[in-house]
Every structure is written in structure tokens, then in C-alpha cells.
Amino acid sequence: MKKGYKLIYKRPQTLTKTRINYCPGCFHSTMHKLLMEVVEEMGIQEKTVGVCPVGCSVFAYNYMNVDMQEAAHGRAAAVATGIKRMLPDRYVFSYQGDGDLAAIGTAETLHACNRGENFTFVFINNGIYGMTGGQMAPTTLEGQKTTTSPYGRDPEKIGLPLKMAEIVSQFERVAYVERVSCNTPANTRKAKKALRNAFEYQGKKLGTTFIEVASNCPSGWKMTPEQSLKWLEERVFPYYPLKVFKKPDKKEV
Amino acid sequence: MPAKGYVEIDIERCKGCDLCVLSCPTDCLALNISDTNSYGLYYAYLKEEDDCIACMNCSVICPDAAITVYKKEDQPKQRS
Amino acid sequence: MGEIRLMKGNEALGEAAIRAGLQGYFGYPITPQSEVMEYLAQQEPHHNYVFLQAESEVAAVNMMYGAGGAGARVLTTTSSPGFSLMQEGISYIACAEIPCLFCNVVRGGPGLGTIQPSQSDYFQSTKGGGHGDYHTIVLAPNSVQEMVDFVYLGFNLADKYRTPVTILSDGAIGQMMEKVELPDPVEYKPDKPWATTGKTKDRERNILTSLYIQSEDMEKKNQKLQKKYEKIKQNEIRFDEYKTEDAEIIIVSFGLSSRVSRKSVDIGRAQGMKIGLFRPQTVWPFPYEKLREYADKDRVKFFISIEMNAGQMVEDVKLAVCGKKPVHFYGRMGGIVPDSYEVIEQIKKIKE
Numbered sequence: 115m116k117k118g119y120k121l122i123y124k125r126p127q128t129l130t131k132t133r134i135n136y137c138p139g140c141f142h143s144t145m146h147k148l149l150m151e152v153v154e155e156m157g158i159q160e161k162t163v164g165v166c167p168v169g170c171s172v173f174a175y176n177y178m179n180v181d182m183q184e185a186a187h188g189r190a191a192a193v194a195t196g197i198k199r200m201l202p203d204r205y206v207f208s209y210q211g212d213g214d215l216a217a218i219g220t221a222e223t224l225h226a227c228n229r230g231e232n233f234t235f236v237f238i239n240n241g242i243y244g245m246t247g248g249q250m251a252p253t254t255l256e257g258q259k260t261t262t263s264p265y266g267r268d269p270e271k272i273g274l275p276l277k278m279a280e281i282v283s284q285f286e287r288v289a290y291v292e293r294v295s296c297n298t299p300a301n302t303r304k305a306k307k308a309l310r311n312a313f314e315y316q317g318k319k320l321g322t323t324f325i326e327v328a329s330n331c332p333s334g335w336k337m338t339p340e341q342s343l344k345w346l347e348e349r350v351f352p353y354y355p356l357k358v359f360k361k362p363d364k365k366e367v
Numbered sequence: 368m369p370a371k372g373y374v375e376i377d378i379e380r381c382k383g384c385d386l387c388v389l390s391c392p393t394d395c396l397a398l399n400i401s402d403t404n405s406y407g408l409y410y411a412y413l414k415e416e417d418d419c420i421a422c423m424n425c426s427v428i429c430p431d432a433a434i435t436v437y438k439k440e441d442q443p444k445q446r447s
Numbered sequence: 448m449g450e451i452r453l454m455k456g457n458e459a460l461g462e463a464a465i466r467a468g469l470q471g472y473f474g475y476p477i478t479p480q481s482e483v484m485e486y487l488a489q490q491e492p493h494h495n496y497v498f499l500q501a502e503s504e505v506a507a508v509n510m511m512y513g514a515g516g517a518g519a520r521v522l523t524t525t526s527s528p529g530f531s532l533m534q535e536g537i538s539y540i541a542c543a544e545i546p547c548l549f550c551n552v553v554r555g556g557p558g559l560g561t562i563q564p565s566q567s568d569y570f571q572s573t574k575g576g577g578h579g580d581y582h583t584i585v586l587a588p589n590s591v592q593e594m595v596d597f598v599y600l601g602f603n604l605a606d607k608y609r610t611p612v613t614i615l616s617d618g619a620i621g622q623m624m625e626k627v628e629l630p631d632p633v634e635y636k637p638d639k640p641w642a643t644t645g646k647t648k649d650r651e652r653n654i655l656t657s658l659y660i661q662s663e664d665m666e667k668k669n670q671k672l673q674k675k676y677e678k679i680k681q682n683e684i685r686f687d688e689y690k691t692e693d694a695e696i697i698i699v700s701f702g703l704s705s706r707v708s709r710k711s712v713d714i715g716r717a718q719g720m721k722i723g724l725f726r727p728q729t730v731w732p733f734p735y736e737k738l739r740e741y742a743d744k745d746r747v748k749f750f751i752s753i754e755m756n757a758g759q760m761v762e763d764v765k766l767a768v769c770g771k772k773p774v775h776f777y778g779r780m781g782g783i784v785p786d787s788y789e790v791i792e793q794i795k796k797i798k799e
């Protein structure tokens with residue numbers, strides 16, 4: 115360190131030393147970092163258990179230095195339910211893609227939310243199946259081309275993209291729902307704050323907390339990271355607005 | 368005047384995604400396209416050492432947590 | 448001595464689970480298994496376990512994964528169609544090596560089938576059931592008492608080998624009332640340093656996964672599992688015999704059909720036929736060796752496998768006997784239980 119300067123940011127200790135293998139500019143990496151920063155800052159590494167189902171982030175346990183369970187595709191909410199029910203004083207999160215949470219695992223997602231399972235969903239909505247090479251997801255935008263919607267998503271045939279944050283905020287026992295992104299420093303700071311809120315509410319046993327990330331997939335979208343930010347602003351945010359959909363009453367907090 | 372801050376970039380973790388470069392308010396970062404790290408990727412570096420204001424925009428947005436940020440210590444106030 | 452009660456098989460299983468230190472039950476209603484769920488739902492306030500009705504068997508098995516992975520003693524019960532839905536999860540559980548106890552109260556299939564008792568899930572249970580090279584230990588009770596005993600045994604084997612264990616019951620054993628001796632409750636103190644309970648400073652993080660993307664790693668994992676299965680084969684084979692000492696005809700039968708077959712032994716002997724019954728209590732691992740010993744004896748003329756299916760265990764009997772003696776099969780399907788006289792008729796036909 116240069117003399118006369120002090121350290122104000124470094125990589126959190128709660129990330130392992132392993133180099134993160136996601137594609138350049140992918141928000142999966144950003145969200146891993148933010149999550150682990152929150153765990154470090156709250157001092158809850160010893161009390162945190164994560165679940166990562168199949169999707170690009172199935173490797174999350176290589177990077178997050180907390181106890182973790184890999185889950186079958188779509189089943190993270192059920193696995194997290196099992197963990198949290200047995201260990202109610204731990205901080206439990208499930209880290210799921212859109213194919214995982216909103217297609218194959220929709221039933222588990224909705225029922226965990228309806229029961230108000232007291233864990234945190236970190237929902238990475240990148241509008242595509244990243245891991246399997248860019249197929250259409252339940253969240254692919256109208257007209258968006260993917261390898262299985264080569265002419266663009268046709269709502270006549272397949273319906274419109276699912277709005278999970280909007281849907282789960284309808285449940286009585288869901289305490290906190292926010293949609294965030296990591297496309298600018300300001301939004302990234304908000305995303306981290308949202309994660310922190312979610313964990314704090316979880317600590318107070320307020321119910322399900324659900325953070326949807328309007329995420330990117332430069333590889334699957336066949337874009338540079340910079341182009342992916344533009345797509346987010348021009349196409350994704352109008353359909354998937356960034357906002358707080360639900361938060362606990364002041365007196366609960 | 369000495370810079371208000373500076374950054375160190377772990378070039379092996381850097382993937383050259385450019386997000387930090389796009390987010391720096393003082394344009395002091397750049398991608399080095401004349402060299403690569405051992406993964407064959409371009410990496411970012413602090414091009415204008417005097418301009419960094421330690422705002423942390425780059426470290427916040429960097430997906431790969433490759434950036435460490437330092438800030439100039441506050442000078443003790445001179446008694447007048 | 449434990450407490451004596453008259454109980455339904457399914458309820459006895461539930462009560463045994465509580466006494467054996469159950470910490471988490473996750474299930475979905477299906478006939479003829481629902482009494483287990485209902486019993487455990489009723490008892491929940493009086494004990495220290497979590498009962499949760501899942502939204503499906505798919506969810507239930509994955510709650511088992513999570514809860515078992517968190518170090519808890521966990522149980523689910525289901526019946527055939529539900530057990531099919533659980534297979535993906537069981538494959539993951541086997542690979543991630545999480546102790547879990549399953550009970551399949553089998554009904555007749557395929558498809559939605561019938562709610563009557565059957566043994567047609569033998570292949571599914573003993574040969575793996577889901578994808579990949581794995582086995583669960585499979586215990587086949589033939590009485591309400593064994594429903595109880597196998598819960599204790601099943602939980603312990605699951606912990607000992609870090610493996611899923613299946614109790615392969617059927618609709619009749621689940622529903623029948625019998626006198627049972629209930630063992631005293633145990634205070635369960637899990638010793639599971641691998642469980643994901645939160646990474647404390649004194650250890651590396653615990654990861655439960657079934658993902659081994661490099662072929663070499665996946666092969667290594669498989670070798671580890673196979674080694675474990677070998678150990679189980681060496682140590683955990685269980686069977687029961689009835690009048691086999693001098694038997695010339697050996698009936699092989701498990702679960703409910705073994706009760707029928709036992710009566711056939713007595714009927715046959717009264718008519719001068721030297722019949723004996725060999726009853727595997729573990730159908731995986733299967734008692735191949737012991738059956739092979741009988742196949743080597745001159746006095747033994749033939750074997751007959753009596754099942755409530757189209758002939759599934761008979762394949763294992765043939766493997767054991769290895770062509771040394773004839774192996775016959777008789778079974779009923781669709782939820783029909785063969786009666787003892789039917790079995791004797793079959794044996795007479797074979798003798799002619």
C-alpha cells in the first residue's frame with residue numbers, strides 16, 4: 115500500500131480464492147460477490163447455508179466460502195425449505211436461475227413463498243438458459259431470439275415472459291420483494307442493499323424474502339458485456355421494472 | 368496535487384469485461400489491449416494515476432472482485 | 448421390554464420413527480400410505496420433529512435432501528406413483544451421500560394402477576430406480592413388527608453408510624393390524640461432521656453435491672460408491688428361513704407374499720412335500736450366497752419364487768442359483784394376493 119493511503123475496498127474473505135469461471139461481465143459473478151460481501155459484513159459466515167441448483171451457478175459452491183448444497187434443477191426452494199426447517203436459526207439462501215425458479219421449479223417456488231419459508235431467494239433472471247447454451251426461458255422477452263426461439267419469442271405460441279417478483283409479492287407471507295440489477299454502480303449498490311435487507315429480515319423471521327436480479331447473459335445473448343447493459347436498459351427494464359414490490363411494515367422491522 | 372485514491376487490479380482475475388472502464392467517472396481506467404493475462408484475456412489498468420478519486424464505482428461494478436481500492440488518508444487539520 | 452400395542456402397519460411405522468428420533472418428515476398424500484402422514488401430523492405437537500406436507504413428491508424428496516443434508520434424521524413415505532416421482536431426488540441423495548429413510552407402501556401398477564397391495568416396484572427399488580449407478584438399501588418387512596424394527600434399522604443403516612434406505616412395504620402390511628412391541632424411544636444425537644450446518648472457523652466449508660464435471664472425478668466418485676455398496680453387501684444381508692433345513696423345494700418370497708408362502712409350507716408338509724421358505728429381508732443387498740448354498744445341496748430339487756408381480760425377484764433367484772437347479776415363478780398381479788393353496792397347486796404342477 116502506498117504511504118498516506120488506506121484500504122477502502124477489497125475482495126471479501128467469504129469468496130474462496132478460486133477464480134470465478136463465469137463469462138466476462140456476467141452478473142452471476144457480481145451477485146456472488148455482493149452476496150458474500152453481505153455475509154462478511156453481517157458476520158454470519160458460520161450461520162449461512164446456501165443452495166445452488168442446476169444452471170450456470172451450479173458451481174457457486176466453488177466460489178462461496180460457506181456451507182452449500184447443490185440441488186437438482188428446479189428444486190432449490192424445496193431443498194432450502196428442508197434446511198431451514200431443520201436449522202431455523204441459520205441464514206439460508208437459494209440462488210436460482212430463471213429456468214430453474216420459473217419453469218421447472220415453479221411449483222416449489224410458489225409453495226415455498228406461500229408457506230412464507232423464512233429464507234432468501236436470489237433469483238437471477240437473465241431471460242435465457244445460460245448453462246445449456248442459450249435456449250428460451252420462461253422470462254425470454256417477446257420477440258427475443260434464442261436457440262429455441264430462432265424467430266423470436268412468439269407470445270401466441272408460448273405466452274408472455276413470467277413476472278416472478280410481481281407474482282410472489284401477492285403472497286401474504288412473503289415479506290420482501292425487490293427487483294434489482296447490476297448494470298451501473300448505483301444499481302449495484304442498491305442490489306447489495308437489497309440483499310442485506312433480505313438477510314436482516316430473514317434474521318428477524320419476517321417471512322420469505324425474494325430478490326430478483328434483472329441479469330444479463332452476454333454469451334447467451336451473443337453480445338459484449340457493454341451491449342448487454344444497453345439491452346437491459348432498452349428492452350429488459352421497461353418490461354421488468356427495478357423496484358421494491360413489497361417490504362415489511364416499519365414496526366415489524 | 369497527489370491523487371485522492373488509487374486502485375490495484377488483480378489481472379489474473381480480470382476478464383476484460385470493460386464494465387469498470389465504462390463506470391469510472393474520471394476516465395482513469397482503460398483496457399490494456401497490448402497484453403493479456405494467463406487466460407489470454409485483456410485486462411484493465413489504471414491509466415491516469417492522478418485522476419482516481421476513490422469513488423469505488425469500479426470495484427462495485429466489477430463482477431469478478433478484481434479491484435482493490437485505496438483512499439488518501441485525511442490530512443490532520445492544521446491548527447491556525 | 449418395550450411397549451406392546453395393537454397397531455396398523457402404517458401407524459406403527461410412524462410411531463417407530465418418532466421413537467427412533469425422527470427430526471423431519473416430508474410427504475405427500477397417496478393411498479395406501481396416507482395413515483403414516485396422518486399419524487405423524489397428529490403426533491407433531493407432542494414431539495420434537497417437523498412435519499411438513501409438501502406440494503408434491505418431487506418437493507418432498509428434495510426437502511429430504513435439504514433436511515438430511517443439514518444433518519437431521521428424516522423420513523418420507525409414499526406409494527408407487529409417488530415413489531416414481533422421487534427417483535430423481537433419490538439419485539441425487541445417493542450421490543451426495545445423504546442419510547434418508549424412504550418407505551414405499553407399494554400398490555399395483557403400472558400407471559395409476561390400483562390401490563391394492565403389490566410387489567411390482569421390486570425392480571425399481573432394488574436396481575437403483577433413478578439414473579446412474581447407485582443402490583439404496585432395501586428392507587422388505589412382512590409384518591407390522593418388522594415395519595417398526597426396520598425403521599430403527601433403516602435409520603441406523605442410513606447414518607452408518609450415508610446412504611438412502613428404502614422400506615419396501617405394501618398396501619396390505621401398511622393397513623393390517625397386528626400386535627407390536629415398540630422399542631423405547633432413543634435420544635438421537637447425530638454425529639455428522641459433513642452436514643451443512645454453517646461453516647465454523649475450525650473447519651473447511653461443507654459441500655453436498657452430486658456434480659463431478661470431470662470424468663475422472665465422476666469415475667472416482669462412482670468407485671467410492673461401489674466400494675461402499677460392497678461393504679454393505681458384506682455386512683448387511685438379512686434373511687429369514689422356515690423349515691429349510693431338510694427342504695427339497697424352496698419357496699423364495701418376500702414381504703406379504705412370504706406370509707402366504709409360509710402357510711403353503713405347512714400345507715405342503717402336511718401332504719408329504721418337503722417345502723421350506725427362504726425370505727430375504729434385505730432385497731438389496733440380495734442374499735445370493737445363501738441361496739447358492741441351497742442350490743448346491745443334492746436334496747434341493749427346485750426353487751419357486753412367489754411374488755405379487757409379473758416375476759421380478761425371480762431374476763435375482765436365478766442369478767443366485769446360477770443354473771444349478773430349476774427356478775420357477777408364480778405370481779399374481781394387479782393387487783391380487785396369491786393364496787396358500789394356489790401356491791401348493793403350482794408346486795404340484797411343477798413336480799409332475
Ligand SMILES: Cc1ncc(C[n+]2csc(CCOP(=O)(O)OP(=O)(O)O)c2C)c(N)n1
Nearest residue numbers: 168169170187211212213214242243244245
Ligand atoms: C431435470 C433436468 N432437466 C434439464 C436439465 C438441463 N439444464 C441444465 S441447466 C438448465 C437451464 C438453466 O437455466 P437457468 O435456470 O435460467 O440458469 P442460467 O444458466 O441461465 O443461469 C437446463 C435446462 C437438467 N440439468 N436437469
Ligand code: SF4
Nearest residue numbers: 136137140170244331
Ligand atoms: S452463459 Fe450466460 S449466464 Fe452463464 S456464465 Fe456465461 S454469461 Fe453468465
Ligand code: SF4
Nearest residue numbers: 391419420422423425
Ligand atoms: S475508484 Fe472511481 S475514480 Fe478510481 S478508478 Fe475506480 S471508478 Fe475510477
Ligand code: SF4
Nearest residue numbers: 381382384385387429
Ligand atoms: S470490471 Fe473487473 S473484470 Fe471487468 S475489466 Fe474491470 S477489472 Fe476487469
Ligand SMILES: [Mg+2]
Nearest residue numbers: 211212242244
Ligand atoms: Mg437463466
